[in-house]
């Protein structure tokens with residue numbers, strides 16, 4: 001199923017109708033206080049952390065104002081209306097039927113992953129990640145007693161149009177090895193390449209997980225941002241059909257830019273997984289934010305058109321970046337995302353040496369994510385954020401192009 005009726009982009013305004021002139025980084029820096037705007041000096045263009053420059057969806061903004069005006073700022077103990085809102089979105093967008101009692105609340109997706117692992121595999125063991133992958137996974141896993149096993153993605157056609165996929169043969173080798181694998185952290189869709197895993201790939205992963213008794217945590221935070229001509233496949237129904245133990249961690253925080261609202265869900269794939277999640281300490285739900293819960297309800301139920309316009313803008317920005325890379329960044333290879341707003345760029349052939357990220361930050365004054373932090377295969381790459389005004393991307397490429405050896 002596609003991401004709905006994907007609107008085309010409207011020139012000069014963001015997905016909520018706010019003029020791009022109001023998303024000028026110099027202006028945003030005076031208005032916002034998140035790490036995107038405070039970590040680096042004012043002359044650095046910040047395109048690193050996965051936050052959007054777009055203004056919040058009006059329905060979410062109004063919901064938050066309304067809750068604050070009602071002084072509705074107390075505690076929670078369950079997903080309540082968020083379970084229904086998420087289930088409605090999952091059914092309408094992906095055909096996934098989610099019984100409401102399988103939806104559990106957590107502070108954010110990072111916490112959901114850690115808490116799910118604590119109850120799913122209390123003794124810890126060996127956990128597999130497919131790298132390069134979202135760097136905070138490595139940090140989260142320091143909170144649980146797991147040894148991390150990296151299974152590199154398979155990269156097809158690296159010289160022209162790189163395409164990364166799960167390496168299912170390598171995954172099976174690790175699952176079947178003498179030491180085995182106890183848990184698998186699936187990034188679905190995959191950050192940083194924006195890979196949408198296919199039904200066939202995920203069906204095979206579910207079969208392997210069932211066969212080798214591997215607990216799969218599927219992080220689906222980027223799923224709402226699947227591009228309009230691509231079909232996202234939730235892992236849970238496939239896990240349930242295969243008899244694999246699995247939970248899904250997700251939230252509205254990436255799709256609707258609500259990281260600071262601190263509310264996520266952990267969804268059991270079936271009754272067996274739900275019995276595992278019923279072991280979550282009650283405090284896991286209590287630590288979620290009531291403002292985040294109401295923002296999430298508004299996102300999943302009332303801000304779908306806004307989301308579609310975000311996806312359309314991100315796809316337009318991806319197209320723009322692909323053209324700019326071809327014209328101005330010789331030697332750089334761009335893995336085009338099929339979901340999400342992150343662009344993965346291979347700078348190993350661009351002549352900036354071993355640490356292109358450092359050179360780009362110091363000399364071009366553009367802050368990107370350093371590929372070296374994404375695990376095996378990430379060094380020499382950078383990750384760039386496409387959820388901004390097109391002019392911001394043009395300016396970032398202009399600055400980077402000016403420091404390439406070919407410009408001198």
Ligand SMILES: Cc1ncc(COP(=O)(O)O)c(C=O)c1O
Pocket residue numbers: 050108109110111134187191219221222251253254259264
């Ligand atoms: C794959 C993935 N998982 C989790 C997170 C963090 O989510 P949260 O802020 O809800 O913990 C991110 C943030 O970019 C992400 O890309």
